[in-house]
Amino acid sequence: MKKKSVDLLSRFSVVLFLSVFALIISNCKKEYVKNKENNFSKYDLLSRKLSKEGKIDSALFYANKLVNIAFYENDSSLFSKAYFKKGLYYRKKKIIDSAYFYYQKSNEINIKLKDSIKVVRRYFNIASIESENEFYLKSDSTAIEGLRYSMNKSRFNSVICSIYNCLGINSNRQKKYNEAIEWYEKAIKLTTNKEKIYRYKNNIANNYLGLKEYDSAIVIYKKIMESSYFDKLELKLKSTIIGNYAFNKFLLKKNVEEEEFLKSQELKIKIKDFDGLITNYSYLSDFNKKKNRSQSLHYAYEMRRLAKKHQIPNERVSALDRIIDLEEDSKLRKLVKERQLLKDSIVEARRISQSKLVKVIYNNEELEKQNLKVQIDVEKQKSQKQLILFLGITSILGFISYVFYKRNKTKREKIIEVYKTETRLAKKIHDELANDMYLAMNKLQKEERDDISILYDLEKIYSLTRNISHENSPVVTGELFEDFLKQLFIDFTTDTCKVMNKGLSDVNVNDLRKEKQIVLYRLLQELLVNMTKHSQASLAVISFSLQKDTVQVQYKDNGIGTNTVTIKNGLKNMETRIKSIGGTIIFESENEKGFKSKFQFKK
Numbered sequence: 001m002k003k004k005s006v007d008l009l010s011r012f013s014v015v016l017f018l019s020v021f022a023l024i025i026s027n028c029k030k031e032y033v034k035n036k037e038n039n040f041s042k043y044d045l046l047s048r049k050l051s052k053e054g055k056i057d058s059a060l061f062y063a064n065k066l067v068n069i070a071f072y073e074n075d076s077s078l079f080s081k082a083y084f085k086k087g088l089y090y091r092k093k094k095i096i097d098s099a100y101f102y103y104q105k106s107n108e109i110n111i112k113l114k115d116s117i118k119v120v121r122r123y124f125n126i127a128s129i130e131s132e133n134e135f136y137l138k139s140d141s142t143a144i145e146g147l148r149y150s151m152n153k154s155r156f157n158s159v160i161c162s163i164y165n166c167l168g169i170n171s172n173r174q175k176k177y178n179e180a181i182e183w184y185e186k187a188i189k190l191t192t193n194k195e196k197i198y199r200y201k202n203n204i205a206n207n208y209l210g211l212k213e214y215d216s217a218i219v220i221y222k223k224i225m226e227s228s229y230f231d232k233l234e235l236k237l238k239s240t241i242i243g244n245y246a247f248n249k250f251l252l253k254k255n256v257e258e259e260e261f262l263k264s265q266e267l268k269i270k271i272k273d274f275d276g277l278i279t280n281y282s283y284l285s286d287f288n289k290k291k292n293r294s295q296s297l298h299y300a301y302e303m304r305r306l307a308k309k310h311q312i313p314n315e316r317v318s319a320l321d322r323i324i325d326l327e328e329d330s331k332l333r334k335l336v337k338e339r340q341l342l343k344d345s346i347v348e349a350r351r352i353s354q355s356k357l358v359k360v361i362y363n364n365e366e367l368e369k370q371n372l373k374v375q376i377d378v379e380k381q382k383s384q385k386q387l388i389l390f391l392g393i394t395s396i397l398g399f400i401s402y403v404f405y406k407r408n409k410t411k412r413e414k415i416i417e418v419y420k421t422e423t424r425l426a427k428k429i430h431d432e433l434a435n436d437m438y439l440a441m442n443k444l445q446k447e448e449r450d451d452i453s454i455l456y457d458l459e460k461i462y463s464l465t466r467n468i469s470h471e472n473s474p475v476v477t478g479e480l481f482e483d484f485l486k487q488l489f490i491d492f493t494t495d496t497c498k499v500m501n502k503g504l505s506d507v508n509v510n511d512l513r514k515e516k517q518i519v520l521y522r523l524l525q526e527l528l529v530n531m532t533k534h535s536q537a538s539l540a541v542i543s544f545s546l547q548k549d550t551v552q553v554q555y556k557d558n559g560i561g562t563n564t565v566t567i568k569n570g571l572k573n574m575e576t577r578i579k580s581i582g583g584t585i586i587f588e589s590e591n592e593k594g595f596k597s598k599f600q601f602k603k
Contacts, residue, residue: 040069040078047085051092060089080109080118087125097356100129104360120146120159127166133357134350135480136170143167161187161196168203177210194229195237202241205248214252221245239267240276247283261287278306278315285322297326313346355474362478475521477514485509485521489542492528497537499528503544507551512603519577519601520553523585526570527555527597535559535595546603555597562595574599 047062063085070078087102107122123146130139143163150156164187171180184200184207191197201220208217224230224241233241243264249256261284268277281303288296304319306312320339324332476484482504489499509517524542531540537559545552571587574597578585583601 040066040081043069044081044085047089051089056089056092060086060093063089076109076113080106080113080115083109084122084125091125091129096129096133096353097360100126100357100360103129116149116151117156117159119149120156120163122146123149124159124163124166127163129357131166131170131173133354134173135354135357135361135483136174137483138361138480139170140167143170157190158193161191161200164190165200165203168200168207172203172207172210175210177207180207195233198224198227198229198233198241199237202237202244205244209244209248209251214248218245218248218252218254221248235267235271236273236276239264239271239273240279242267243276243280243283247286250283250287256287258284258287274306274310275312275315278303278312278319281306282318282322289326293326297323300326313342313349317342317346351474355476358476358478358480475518477517479510481512481517481521482508482510485524488521488525488528492532492540497531497540499540499542501542501544504542507544507546509544509551512551516581516601516603519581519583520551522577523574523599524553524555526574530562530570531557531559531595534562537594549603550600551603552600553598556594558594561589561591561593 043062043065047059047066050056050062051059063082066078066082066085070082083102083106087099087106090096090102091099103122103125107119107126110118110122123142127139127142127146130136130142143166146163147160150160164183168180168183168187171177171183181204184204187200188197191200201224205217205220208214208220221241221244225245230238230241243261246256246260246264249260261280265277265280265284267273268280281299285296285299285303288299300319300322304316304323307316307319317339320335320342324335324339327335475481485504486501489501493499509520512520528540531537535557537557540555540557543554543556574585578599578601581601583599585597585599588596
């Protein structure tokens with residue numbers, strides 16, 4: 001009996017011990033989870049606070065801590081939040097390629113988690129970056145993809161309105177004003193937020209200005225200003241509407257007083273809206289141009305001062321255009337030079353920014369293709385037994401394909417290597433020779449030498465080196481190639497010569513291999529350079545067509561014709577390039593009958 005009692009007591013002790021141990025483990029786990037969430041929330045709040053104070057580097061430091069917590073916990077939801085924070089802060093630092101990269105990483109996780117609302121928000125963030133960097137077609141595609149995830153649920157309305165606004169901005173910047181108006185009207189129907197409604201109405205009125213339908217615009221501005229809610233609007237929007245309304249009346253040649261612009265200016269100074277203040281100065285400069293030329297010039301200089309101080313280069317160019325138009329002749333040379341240097345720096349900065357962003361976009365698309373390939377490979381493995389019978393044939397075909405692949409790959413690598421060499425040389429010319437020439441020019445100017453011909457010669461050499469650098473700058477390939485090619489035609493269009501293209505969209509050049517896109521671009525670039533130097537043409541037409549699987553391109557201008565001996569090296573370069581991708585090229589030129597060239601290659 002005693003032995004039985006001891007046995008029961010032992011069992012009870014074991015059960016009691018296990019129960020207490022389980023309770024301790026459970027409490028520890030709860031405490032651990034609580035601490036994890038508290039730490040993440042603590043760093044999240046701290047990063048937000050620092051960001052609001054403008055301490056973006058410190059905010060990024062704590063965003064990295066959020067990534068570390070997510071890593072140690074292996075928590076996808078925390079990763080998504082942490083990556084979004086990093087994207088947000090990099091965007092505030094204007095490191096756009098990094099912002100884009102982390103927005104994409106955040107979105108990939110949200111898609112896997114099927115968190116639709118966050119997916120739509122990230123698509124909006126990504127589309128906004130693409131829009132800001134002038135990839136309007138890509139931005140439209142991204143925005144529409146975001147709308148696809150919204151499923152018309154009311155809880156998505158706020159972010160859908162933001163997407164509609166983004167699409168409206170894209171349309172406006174492409175001068176598709178009617179299309180922009182349609183997007184803003186869609187946004188108005190979807191929101192009950194009066195602040196947003198009046199913001200979208202202001203945007204609609206601005207697009208009517210683009211259409212030169214000033215009466216339609218003024219009706220909208222007037223209704224906004226007469227509404228009972230107008231005085232409740234935030235000051236930034238309110239001051240913008242006041243300035244826009246006054247400028248619209250000025251365009252309609254209606255009675256408008258300078259005080260109306262000054263009222264808008266006063267509000268903008270109060271809230272430190274420097275972008276808006278620059279716009280208001282441009283309005284005042286235009287308003288005073290015929291009435292008071294010196295006052296108009298004063299506001300143009302104020303516009304330039306503010307744009308320079310707050311590093312808004314495009315507005316600074318706009319200000320210089322006004323100053324050049326108004327200033328006395330003795331000051332024009334210096335102003336024109338300032339404008340040209342500024343314009344060059346804007347183009348270069350945009351090229352670098354877009355190039356970085358293109359790499360991120362391309363790498364992301366390549367990763368998606370690889371993931372899709374993995375899924376296909378898994379499916380193929382299921383039917384592997386059926387393929388055994390064809391193994392011999394497949395091996396032979398594979399060997400033949402490999403031989404062709406290696407041959408084509410070697411050819412492509414040579415083309416890419418030539419392209420890299422051209423780009424490297426262009427950069428070296430720009431970084432070393434052109435910069436040295438520019439420093440020499442400055443030195444001569446400061447020393448005030450009498451022999452001005454030396455300065456002119458240096459300017460000529462500097463211009464030539466800059467042109468060589470531009471002609472051999474990197475080519476944007478992939479799905480953005482068509483837009484990049486169109487920009488080439490725009491760049492060569494001047495007041496005296498128009499460059500037109502026909503049938504480009506029908507050929508779908510974005511599907512061409514990278515090396516073929518590079519060769520196509522360089523050929524057309526060389527033809528246009530020759531036209532500029534030798535042809536004296538007023539019109540150049542480039543026609544594209546697709547015959548079966550062959551791309552055919554015809555160049556024709558109405559110039560004086562070109563002596564093929566004069567451009568012998570250029571013709572040889574073009575022949576070498578087209579042969580490198582298995583194509584052919586012919587040239588036709590007669591005095592006073594223009595210059596023609598036809599080339600073709602397999603797509």
